[in-house]
Amino acid sequence: MRSLVLTKGVPDFSEGAVSFDEDGHLERGKTPTVMNPNDEFAVRAALQTKVRHGGHVSGMSMGPPGYGDVLQEAMESVYTDDSYLLSDRELAASDTWATAITLSAGIEKYREEVADVDLVFAGFKTADGETGQTGPQTCWALDWPIVTHVIALDIDPDERRLRAKRLVEGDVDEIETVEAPLPCMVITDPEFEPAYRKASHRLTHKRLRDETEERAADHDEHLTTWDHVDLNLDPDYIGLDGSPTIVSSVDPIPKAPSEREATMIDPHDGDAMEPVLEELQPFAGSD
Amino acid sequence: MTEEREHYEAVVVGCGPGGAAAAARLADHGVETLVLERGVEAGSKNVSGGLIYAEESAPYTIDDLFEGFREEAAERPVTDYQIHNIAGNKVKSYDLTDLHEHDTDWCDAVLRRKMDSRLEARVHEKTSETGGGVLTNVRVNGLLRDDGEIVGVTCDELDPIEADLIVAADGVNSELARDAGLMDWEEPDEWFQGVKAVVDMEPDVIDDRFDIDEDEGAAHLFSGDLFEDVRGGGFLYTNEDSLSIGTVFHLDSLVAEQAEPHELLDALLTHPVMAHWLGDEYDEREYGAKLVPDSKKVAHREPYRDRLVLVGDAAGQMQAQGPIIKGMNHAVTGGALAADAFAITRGNADPEAAGRRYAKLLEESGTMDKLRPRRYDLARTVGERDVVTNAVERVLDSRVGSLALGNPVADRVLKRAYNSPFLVSMIPDTRTGYVTVPAIVGEEHGRTIRWENGVEPPSLEARIGGLTYDTDVGNPHIELLDDSAEASEAAVYACPVSAEDFGGGCYRTEQVQTNGDEETVVSLDTQPCVECGTCAIVADTAWEHPRGGKGVEYREG
Ligand SMILES: Cc1cc2nc3c(=O)[nH]c(=O)nc-3n(C[C@H](O)[C@H](O)[C@H](O)COP(=O)(O)OP(=O)(O)OC[C@H]3O[C@@H](n4cnc5c(N)ncnc54)[C@H](O)[C@@H]3O)c2cc1C
Ligand code: SF4
Numbered sequence: 001m002r003s004l005v006l007t008k009g010v011p012d013f014s015e016g017a018v019s020f021d022e023d024g025h026l027e028r029g030k031t032p033t034v035m036n037p038n039d040e041f042a043v044r045a046a047l048q049t050k051v052r053h054g055g056h057v058s059g060m061s062m063g064p065p066g067y068g069d070v071l072q073e074a075m076e077s078v079y080t081d082d083s084y085l086l087s088d089r090e091l092a093a094s095d096t097w098a099t100a101i102t103l104s105a106g107i108e109k110y111r112e113e114v115a116d117v118d119l120v121f122a123g124f125k126t127a128d129g130e131t132g133q134t135g136p137q138t139c140w141a142l143d144w145p146i147v148t149h150v151i152a153l154d155i156d157p158d159e160r161r162l163r164a165k166r167l168v169e170g171d172v173d174e175i176e177t178v179e180a181p182l183p184c185m186v187i188t189d190p191e192f193e194p195a196y197r198k199a200s201h202r203l204t205h206k207r208l209r210d211e212t213e214e215r216a217a218d219h220d221e222h223l224t225t226w227d228h229v230d231l232n233l234d235p236d237y238i239g240l241d242g243s244p245t246i247v248s249s250v251d252p253i254p255k256a257p258s259e260r261e262a263t264m265i266d267p268h269d270g271d272a273m274e275p276v277l278e279e280l281q282p283f284a285g286s287d
Numbered sequence: 288m289t290e291e292r293e294h295y296e297a298v299v300v301g302c303g304p305g306g307a308a309a310a311a312r313l314a315d316h317g318v319e320t321l322v323l324e325r326g327v328e329a330g331s332k333n334v335s336g337g338l339i340y341a342e343e344s345a346p347y348t349i350d351d352l353f354e355g356f357r358e359e360a361a362e363r364p365v366t367d368y369q370i371h372n373i374a375g376n377k378v379k380s381y382d383l384t385d386l387h388e389h390d391t392d393w394c395d396a397v398l399r400r401k402m403d404s405r406l407e408a409r410v411h412e413k414t415s416e417t418g419g420g421v422l423t424n425v426r427v428n429g430l431l432r433d434d435g436e437i438v439g440v441t442c443d444e445l446d447p448i449e450a451d452l453i454v455a456a457d458g459v460n461s462e463l464a465r466d467a468g469l470m471d472w473e474e475p476d477e478w479f480q481g482v483k484a485v486v487d488m489e490p491d492v493i494d495d496r497f498d499i500d501e502d503e504g505a506a507h508l509f510s511g512d513l514f515e516d517v518r519g520g521g522f523l524y525t526n527e528d529s530l531s532i533g534t535v536f537h538l539d540s541l542v543a544e545q546a547e548p549h550e551l552l553d554a555l556l557t558h559p560v561m562a563h564w565l566g567d568e569y570d571e572r573e574y575g576a577k578l579v580p581d582s583k584k585v586a587h588r589e590p591y592r593d594r595l596v597l598v599g600d601a602a603g604q605m606q607a608q609g610p611i612i613k614g615m616n617h618a619v620t621g622g623a624l625a626a627d628a629f630a631i632t633r634g635n636a637d638p639e640a641a642g643r644r645y646a647k648l649l650e651e652s653g654t655m656d657k658l659r660p661r662r663y664d665l666a667r668t669v670g671e672r673d674v675v676t677n678a679v680e681r682v683l684d685s686r687v688g689s690l691a692l693g694n695p696v697a698d699r700v701l702k703r704a705y706n707s708p709f710l711v712s713m714i715p716d717t718r719t720g721y722v723t724v725p726a727i728v729g730e731e732h733g734r735t736i737r738w739e740n741g742v743e744p745p746s747l748e749a750r751i752g753g754l755t756y757d758t759d760v761g762n763p764h765i766e767l768l769d770d771s772a773e774a775s776e777a778a779v780y781a782c783p784v785s786a787e788d789f790g791g792g793c794y795r796t797e798q799v800q801t802n803g804d805e806e807t808v809v810s811l812d813t814q815p816c817v818e819c820g821t822c823a824i825v826a827d828t829a830w831e832h833p834r835g836g837k838g839v840e841y842r843e844g
Binding site: 197198199200202203206207 | 293295323411419420422425445446448
């Protein structure tokens with residue numbers, strides 16, 4: 001099994017880490033970059049595949065050189081074997097479309113030069129963009145089958161098929177079971193839970209963790225960076241120039257002003273309780 | 288996509304000293320061995336006093352199996368050993384070195400989180416080489432049977448696993464021993480309950496207060512009227528930068544006296560004899576408790592069924608040699624012998640071949656006779672019969688008895704008696720040995736201690752608050768089957784994290800009106816449970832351990 005897992009960095013929105021300027025705009029320079037939280041489910045799915053069926057998992061990301069840290073994070077947390085960063089000034093300010101074009105070019109190059117790929121995993125949406133489009137668009141560019149909202153995954157390597165449970169939200173949430181041939185793209189849902197019900201799976205998991213420690217500490221050794229030239233991409237179709245979507249402005253949502261006032265009353269203090277009881281009088285029962 | 292059942296040559300359940308020894312030895316024999324431990328890390332569920340002994344006569348000691356054990360996993364070696372007989376403020380101390388050193392190669396204090404986690408790492412290394420390894424956070428919940436024959440284990444977290452050998456090293460309250468019908472959890476007089484506090488102390492303060500060097504350690508035992516009439520005693524051992532202070536009582540006695548275990552511990556902590564050692568600043572790092580089986584009564588002579596063997600506490604291999612407690616060392620012996628038995632009989636078609644050989648090795652190595660001395664079985668039949676006990680008690684309580692024990696010859700004889708491994712192994716478990724004799728000795732020979740003890744032990748609430756839990760919300764591991772006072776009220780006081788008139792513990796009583804009558808009913812909240820096992824015996828419960836990784840997590844042990 002050979003898998004690729006797509007991941008990106010997002011500003012660390014957790015308390016204490018995130019930094020806004022006076023106008024309420026995010027200060028990217030001051031806010032550390034972490035792995036997009038939804039990608040964690042994708043990398044876990046990739047790990048589950050590796051633990052159960054063996055093989056190789058590569059992390060891939062498009063973004064500034066700082067995203068190397070995110071790929072390192074993926075290596076530490078889910079023991080990817082190596083990392084590929086698609087990074088170039090020309091790629092800056094890509095929208096989902098331009099990103100998908102670039103990622104699919106990265107995947108194609110990987111298939112030609114590194115190894116053929118059975119599975120590509122991606123998270124459901126990013127914490128900073130919230131579009132949920134990049135995964136499907138990348139898949140469209142690859143012309144592969146895609147299974148989205150995956151919460152559980154089983155692979156039959158001999159038959160070269162996968163079976164997935166999908167969470168379909170609607171009037172009533174449903175869990176749908178689907179099958180697809182490999183190669184295939186899998187978009188995980190935040191409800192995705194890896195299942196390790198075999199002792200051998202858990203032992204492999206532990207062995208991978210031990211093996212990865214050294215590798216992750218030396219991440220640069222396992223990182224390959226490709227720019228638009230490597231990817232054979234025309235600058236007119238990538239980055240800002242290749243992005244049809246323009247985010248014209250981002251407005252903070254004003255907080256509702258607080259109008260209510262609260263007073264603390266000791267329930268044992270009869271006098272203080274009186275007005276409260278009076279207020280409640282109309283709601284009291286007939287007796 | 289149906290898959291075949293997983294199979295390992297050996298599955299070891301539990302990674303305490305018994306499981307670790309079994310697994311290490313199995314790996315030495317080249318056996319593919321999987322170890323399953325329910326804690327987040329080995330040791331996170333375990334509490335001991337604890338002094339680990341390396342007996343000269345034992346077939347295996349822990350440092351035989353784990354080279355460098357003492358440097359890596361133990362605290363201080365015991366170089367000073369005393370027992371204190373207490374009557375009120377009077378204390379008579381005897382040096383116990385002779386008993387302590389009898390058959391002892393070395394003896395170190397240990398803290399279980401540190402010890403067991405280090406063992407786990409070594410066991411994982413060894414067993415990985417033969418295709419297995421250690422998995423934590425996995426709770427085995429029963430035996431897998433095929434046509435009624437035990438062929439493996441079932442788990443909360445994993446699919447069923449088959450094995451040629453199943454080692455139940457799952458400690459006291461072994462769910463596997465119970466499932467196999469080899470142990471029941473019925474009789475309180477077959478168990479002790481141990482309660483313990485780990486107290487923070489700088490190494491140089493320890494050296495100073497106990498008058499020892501940094502590579503020396505002290506052990507002190509306490510008996511007498513300090514605990515009212517509850518049969519048992521206290522201990523204090525020095526670690527590298529902490530003290531282990533605790534009490535061990537017969538469970539039936541705790542129930543009979545309706546004693547609160549935490550108060551008994553406090554009685555020890557606040558006794559004047561402790562003042563000098565504890566000083567004014569008392570900082571309790573951890574409160575813990577666990578049951579201990581009494582090998583004299585329950586060490587199983589045939590601890591096997593089909594492919595299952597029991598080792599350590601699961602087999603009742605916990606020896607109370609008078610005041611000295613030896614469980615960990617015997618668990619190591621049991622585990623290693625079970626592994627050897629499997630290696631010798633490997634390939635034998637008879638599923639019980641390994642078990643039978645194991646029982647034989649326990650006998651031949653002399654281990655069984657230490658655990659279950661035949662002379663005790665003889666002495667017990669007379670000594671514990673009420674008539675005799677009461678008669679002895681009456682004599683001792685009389686002036687004649689006090690005079691007899693009080694004269695200078697008796698003093699020397701008693702000191703010798705305490706140090707006789709032969710005699711202490713056959714003292715019947717009556718109030719006489721634990722309370723009456725020591726109290727008289729203290730009264731007659733002791734000196735009055737006038738030190739002020741300023742220790743204020745934490746409340747039960749604070750003790751519970753200081754523990755780490757990962758509660759399995761909505762999935763309690765203990766179910767109260769009968770909430771009548773008659774069936775289950777004993778748990779309210781015997782549970783180490785419950786107390787009468789304390790709402791924050793596991794067990795409590797409530798008055799309810801039924802048909803005009805007032806009735807006392809017992810209720811249970813497992814959130815503060817420390818998994819000691821007491822209420823499995825003294826109350827009417829359906830008792831299981833929590834799922835893997837859930838429940839209390841000891842940092843010290
Ligand atoms: C207060 C106190 C003081 C003591 N003092 C001493 C002393 O000074 N010296 C001495 O030698 N002994 C002492 N003992 C006794 C000693 O602790 C035990 O005899 C010894 O720990 C037994 O070892 P074991 O390996 O059989 O079981 P344990 O050490 O109890 O190990 C059992 C292991 O199995 C795991 N387990 C249990 N159930 C499951 C399951 N279903 N699935 C997976 N894993 C499971 C547990 O988490 C645990 O790690 C004392 C005990 C107490 C409570
Ligand atoms: S609830 Fe039972 S097992 Fe838990 S601490 Fe209390 S007595 Fe022990």
